[in-house]
Amino acid sequence: MVDNEEVPASTAAGRVVNSMQPLSRRTRSIKGDNHTGGLVTADGFPRTSSVDGGSLFDGLDDDSSLDMRESDGRARKDSKIISREIPIFLSCAAPDEFIDSMIKADAPLNVKYLRTLAQCLSMLGKIAAAGAVICQRVRPTIHDVITSKIKAYTEEASKSSTEKAAKRNSDGSHSDGPNPRFQMLKQKTKNGASVMAAQLVVSPISPAMAPAGDAQRAAGQLLRSIFECLLDILENHIIVGDLLEEKSTSEVDNINTPHITNGDPSWNPDSESSQATGGFSVAFSLSVVQSECQQLLCEILRATPEAATADAAVQTARLANKDPVKEKRDGSEGLSFAFRITDAATSVPNEGQGWRRNSNVPQEGYGTASVIPDQGIFLAASVYRPVFEFMNKIGSMLPQKYSQLGSDGLLAFVNNFLKEHFLPAIFVDYRKCVQQAISSPAAFRPRVNATSVYGSSVEHGRPVLQGLLAVDIIAKEVLGWVQLMPNYATELVEYVRTFLERTHERCRASYMEAVLEKQSYILLSRNDVESLMRLEPANISLQTSTSQPENNVTDAEAAEVEIELSDLLLDMCPIKQENLIHDDQKLILLASLSDSLEYLADSVERLGESFVCPTTSMSRNHSQHGQHSRSSSAIPKGLASLANEYRRLAIDCVRVLRLEMQLEAIYHMQEMTKREYIEDQDAEDPDDFIISLTTQIARRDEEMAPYITESKRNYVFGGISSVAANASIKALAQMKSINLLGVQQICRNSVALEQALAAIPSIESEAVQQRLDRVRTFYELLNLPFESLLGFIAEHEYLFSAKEYLSVLKVNVPGREIPIDAERRISQILGH
Numbered sequence: 001m002v003d004n005e006e007v008p009a010s011t012a013a014g015r016v017v018n019s020m021q022p023l024s025r026r027t028r029s030i031k032g033d034n035h036t037g038g039l040v041t042a043d044g045f046p047r048t049s050s051v052d053g054g055s056l057f058d059g060l061d062d063d064s065s066l067d068m069r070e071s072d073g074r075a076r077k078d079s080k081i082i083s084r085e086i087p088i089f090l091s092c093a094a095p096d097e098f099i100d101s102m103i104k105a106d107a108p109l110n111v112k113y114l115r116t117l118a119q120c121l122s123m124l125g126k127i128a129a130a131g132a133v134i135c136q137r138v139r140p141t142i143h144d145v146i147t148s149k150i151k152a153y154t155e156e157a158s159k160s161s162t163e164k165a166a167k168r169n170s171d172g173s174h175s176d177g178p179n180p181r182f183q184m185l186k187q188k189t190k191n192g193a194s195v196m197a198a199q200l201v202v203s204p205i206s207p208a209m210a211p212a213g214d215a216q217r218a219a220g221q222l223l224r225s226i227f228e229c230l231l232d233i234l235e236n237h238i239i240v241g242d243l244l245e246e247k248s249t250s251e252v253d254n255i256n257t258p259h260i261t262n263g264d265p266s267w268n269p270d271s272e273s274s275q276a277t278g279g280f281s282v283a284f285s286l287s288v289v290q291s292e293c294q295q296l297l298c299e300i301l302r303a304t305p306e307a308a309t310a311d312a313a314v315q316t317a318r319l320a321n322k323d324p325v326k327e328k329r330d331g332s333e334g335l336s337f338a339f340r341i342t343d344a345a346t347s348v349p350n351e352g353q354g355w356r357r358n359s360n361v362p363q364e365g366y367g368t369a370s371v372i373p374d375q376g377i378f379l380a381a382s383v384y385r386p387v388f389e390f391m392n393k394i395g396s397m398l399p400q401k402y403s404q405l406g407s408d409g410l411l412a413f414v415n416n417f418l419k420e421h422f423l424p425a426i427f428v429d430y431r432k433c434v435q436q437a438i439s440s441p442a443a444f445r446p447r448v449n450a451t452s453v454y455g456s457s458v459e460h461g462r463p464v465l466q467g468l469l470a471v472d473i474i475a476k477e478v479l480g481w482v483q484l485m486p487n488y489a490t491e492l493v494e495y496v497r498t499f500l501e502r503t504h505e506r507c508r509a510s511y512m513e514a515v516l517e518k519q520s521y522i523l524l525s526r527n528d529v530e531s532l533m534r535l536e537p538a539n540i541s542l543q544t545s546t547s548q549p550e551n552n553v554t555d556a557e558a559a560e561v562e563i564e565l566s567d568l569l570l571d572m573c574p575i576k577q578e579n580l581i582h583d584d585q586k587l588i589l590l591a592s593l594s595d596s597l598e599y600l601a602d603s604v605e606r607l608g609e610s611f612v613c614p615t616t617s618m619s620r621n622h623s624q625h626g627q628h629s630r631s632s633s634a635i636p637k638g639l640a641s642l643a644n645e646y647r648r649l650a651i652d653c654v655r656v657l658r659l660e661m662q663l664e665a666i667y668h669m670q671e672m673t674k675r676e677y678i679e680d681q682d683a684e685d686p687d688d689f690i691i692s693l694t695t696q697i698a699r700r701d702e703e704m705a706p707y708i709t710e711s712k713r714n715y716v717f718g719g720i721s722s723v724a725a726n727a728s729i730k731a732l733a734q735m736k737s738i739n740l741l742g743v744q745q746i747c748r749n750s751v752a753l754e755q756a757l758a759a760i761p762s763i764e765s766e767a768v769q770q771r772l773d774r775v776r777t778f779y780e781l782l783n784l785p786f787e788s789l790l791g792f793i794a795e796h797e798y799l800f801s802a803k804e805y806l807s808v809l810k811v812n813v814p815g816r817e818i819p820i821d822a823e824r825r826i827s828q829i830l831g832h
Contacts, residue, residue, distance in 0.1 A: 087112050111239055118243035127248045131278025134240075138285060142233065142292045147366050149226050154370045157218075202437065202470040203477055204429035208374045211480030215374040216382040219300060220484075222371050223386040226296070231393055234289055238397060241282035248276035282402050286394070290410040293390075297383055297414070299365050302376050303421070380414070380422040381484035387414045418488060427495050430478055434471055434499045438506040443467030446585075446592040446707060454706055458599075463707055465596040471503045472603050479607055493638065500604065500642045507597060508649060514586040519572065519579040520659035524652065532565040533655055538718055541711040542651050566726040569659075575667040581660050584703055591707040591716075594653035601646035608639030654708070657716045661700075662723045668693040669727035673734040677742025678814075686752040687745065693724075694756035701760050710762035717760050718767070724753055725771040729778050729804055737812035743779045750775045774799070781808050786818055793829050802830045 087109060093099055098119055102112050121130050208215040298304060369375065391411040395403065437443060447463045455461030458469065475496045482489045515521035523529045533539060537558045581587055671689040685691070701717060708716070728750065732738075738746075754772040758765040778800060781789055793805055809822050819825075 087116075089113060090116060110236075114236065114239050115243060118240065118247055121244075122247040127244055128276060128278040131244055131248075131280030133278070135279045135284065138237075139288050139292065142230070142289060143366070145229060145233065146226055146292065146296060149229055150222065150367050150371060153222055153225060154367075157371060202433065202473045204433050205378050206374060209376065209378045210477060211381065211484055215372055215379060216484065218372050219379045220382040220386055222368070223296075223383060224389070227293075227386055227390040230289055230293070231390070231397070234285060234394065235397055237285035238282050238399070238402075241277075241280065241285060242399065244277045244280060245282075282398070286398075286402075286409070290413075293387075293410050294413055296366055296368070297387075297417075299368050300372060300375055300379050300383065301417070303417070377422055377425050380418055381481050384414055384418060384485040387411055418485065423488065423491055426478065426481065426492070427498075430474055430495065431499065431502075433474055434502060437470035437474070438467040438503055440467065443470075443506075444510045444589065444593070446588050454709055461706070462599065463592055463595070464599050465592055468503065468507070468596040468600050471499060472600055475499060475604070475607065496607075497638055497642060500600075500646075503600075504642070504645055504649065507593060507646075510589070511593060511649060511653060514581065514590055515656050517579075518581050518656075518660075519575065519663055520581070520656045523569070523572070523659055523663075524655055529565070529568065529659075530655075532561055532568070533658075535561045536565065536719075538658075538715050541715045542654065562722050563726065566662075566723045569662055569666060569723055570727060570730060572663070573666065573670050575663055575670065577667065580663055580667060584700060587657065587660065587700060588703050588707060590653045590657055591704045591712075594650045594657075594712070595708050597646045597650035597653070601643040601650065604639050604643040604646065608643065654712050654715055657704075658719045661697075661717055662719045664696065665693060665720045665724045666727055669724055669731070672728065672731040672746075676736065677738040677745055679739060679741030679745060682741055683745055683748070686749045690749040690752050694752055697756050698759065713760065714762040714764065717757065718763055721753070721757055721768040721771045725750075725775045728775045729800075732779070732811055733803075733807040735811050737814070738782060739814050740783060743782050746779050747776045778804065778808075782811070782813050782816070785816075786822060790825060790829065793826060797830060802827070805830065 087102070090099060090102060090112075102115065105112065105115075107115075118127075121127050203210065205213075206215075207213055210216070372379070387410055391409070443466055446465070453461070455463075458464055464472075478492055478496050478499070482492050524533075535558075668689045671687070686694075697717065697720065701713065704713065704716065728746065750772045754768055757763055757768045781792065784792065789808065805826055806823060809818055809826065
């Protein structure tokens with residue numbers, strides 16, 4: 001096949017080194033050089049490659065794999081074409097057993113080329129020399145390849161940016177603006193009111209470093225591009241490593257020299273088998289590739305693995321001081337070796353130790369800052385998936401005896417970094433932002449320049465409290481990291497749960513500050529009051545579309561519930577002003593807090609519903625190794641439970657408001673019992689307490705209108721008419737006398753109250769009119785003669801209670817004659 005004459009070791013070894021380039025480098029042949037049998041590469045062999053001047057690649061060709069647009073799932077290079085024809089580089093070789101095997105082999109052309117090189121080196125006795133040169137040159141070459149890849153990526157990105165800028169200028173358009181999540185917060189509402197949450201520090205990172213930011217996207221794309229190229233290199237190293245080990249084993253067996261089987265996947269440079277290949281093995285190449293990748297990741301993350309570097313220093317010293325006499329046994333006479341293996345072996349047990357956040361990158365960098373100006377620990381998320389895919393592909397490429405090499409190393413390094421540095425940083429930094437958001441003086445301050453119309457969304461003026469809006473943004477951003485590293489979803493969702501629990505505690509504290517020691521809160525804390533409020537027909541406005549109805553009562557039962565609750569509230573008389581929330585700002589806060597809690601509850605529910613537990617190959621692979629197994633149902637339930645807690649507190653806020661307005665009405669209406677309605681002239685205006693009550697209702701409705709929905713406004717103010725009507729009717733039992741002008745005054749009061757409540761757009765005016773008409777009907781009974789009263793009672797037996805009918809008889813009405821047996825006759829009609 002080749003002439004068996006002495007060939008300089010540097011020349012023969014250099015050909016092997018230069019042949020182990022990416023598969024995109026096409027092989028070709030030129031005639032000449034009898035020592036090599038016409039074996040050439042794209043670099044134009046024959047060419048002298050010395051220890052000092054040789055290179056594994058010596059630069060990349062124009063058709064190298066530096067295309068920024070290559071996809072993640074593309075096939076290996078086109079050079080993997082199976083051919084049974086005689087390769088051109090063997091066309092001049094004399095037929096023998098090896099040539100015949102090459103012709104019959106079903107292997108790609110590049111594999112046949114590498115087998116031929118290994119055969120030639122074996123025949124020349126230069127296996128150890130070739131391995132030594134590879135060991136010397138592999139690290140700087142891989143470093144150069146990564147650097148070249150980054151430069152090419154930078155040029156492509158710069159060209160693309162220039163083209164986009166030129167296109168925008170030609171179209172007369174402007175830049176896309178800030179990140180959407182911040183842009184949304186800075187939008188103006190319809191009436192020009194700015195969303196105040198934009199002024200808060202809602203994120204510990206810049207928009208570029210956010211989960212969907214430009215820096216994250218650039219880091220992921222760059223790493224995938226680099227890893228794709230390194231896979232090509234490593235594939236050649238695996239082929240050559242197996243060939244050299246096979247040839248070196250045959251040589252050692254021929255001279256009956258004891259050796260250590262290379263089936264041991266660990267790389268030991270002092271073993272006999274390693275010496276036979278000049279220290280080169282598949283494990284060595286893989287460790288160097290992972291080491292360079294680790295340094296690349298360190299530069300991107302701005303971190304220094306001190307412990308791993310210390311371990312590498314020890315090994316570097318050991319390799320550098322290697323006895324050169326041992327090399328002479330391998331036929332490498334006249335060669336000198338200067339190893340540049342600064343971190344050849346991965347020290348898995350120490351990979352998670354000794355990290356310094358934001359420390360300086362190594363002096364010999366890769367230039368990643370030109371592609372990713374914003375670097376730091378938060379890019380670890382975008383690093384995870386490319387590294388996982390990279391190590392997965394390496395594992396599928398490795399021979400069975402090296403299968404364990406692909407299970408740890410770089411992936412374990414990234415996992416340790418994520419668990420020990422990235423996730424704690426996420427928790428601490430975002431927790432600090434949440435704390436700042438909810439403890440800010442403006443966090444629970446209702447918007448000052450509120451509009452007169454409630455907005456259904458934040459963009460259209462929904463006045464979500466600044467603190468809760470900021471927490472919502474933070475929660476969505478934290479869960480956004482799940483898309484980049486789904487196997488850490490449980491940890492991230494647990495962080496969100498912690499943040500939301502802390503926010504809920506702060507919301508409850510704000511709620512308690514407004515209602516503590518107030519009569520409405522004390523009443524709501526009673527089980528009987530809460531139960532009756534759940535049975536009220538109005539309670540349906542507090543239920544979501546997905547919740548089960550809490551009440552299913554008939555109209556008659558609903559009326560009984562309403563009267564029973566009203567009686568219970570009237571039993572609290574006399575109501576003192578200090579037991580009411582007389583500060584309107586606290587009422588506005590409760591309204592705004594209720595709506596904001598509802599907003600956050602809806603948002604959390606959507607997050608829970610949209611959260612899909614990862615079922616990708618990453619999850620399955622990690623589950624097989626006992627790491628990060630997930631439950632597909634636990635996480636949504638946790639978020640749903642928190643949403644329910646927020647919604648319950650939101651309901652408590654509006655229930656307190658409803659009770660507060662009812663108690664406020666009772667507070668004013670109890671003035672009826674303190675005066676006698678014996679009027680000597682017909683008044684034109686309602687009583688002062690009615691004027692005060694109606695004025696207060698109008699003012700509070702106007703103040704609360706921007707903060708709650710119309711259905712909630714109806715709920716808050718809709719309970720006033722029932723208690724006011726009941727209080728007016730029960731007040732008659734405490735009056736000693738009333739004349740016809742007094743009856744007209746009470747009717748005038750009920751009309752004024754009806755008009756005030758009907759002015760609220762969301763309120764059910766028919767229900768208000770029905771209740772207050774009942775008051776007017778009741779007091780107009782005082783104008784009827786006794787016989788007419790009996791006829792009315794007979795026709796409307798159940799319109800009023802027996803006690804209420806009897807109170808009509810007991811009050812003194814000047815000019816009305818009541819027989820002695822009046823009470824007995826009414827009781828007979830009522831069946832008592």
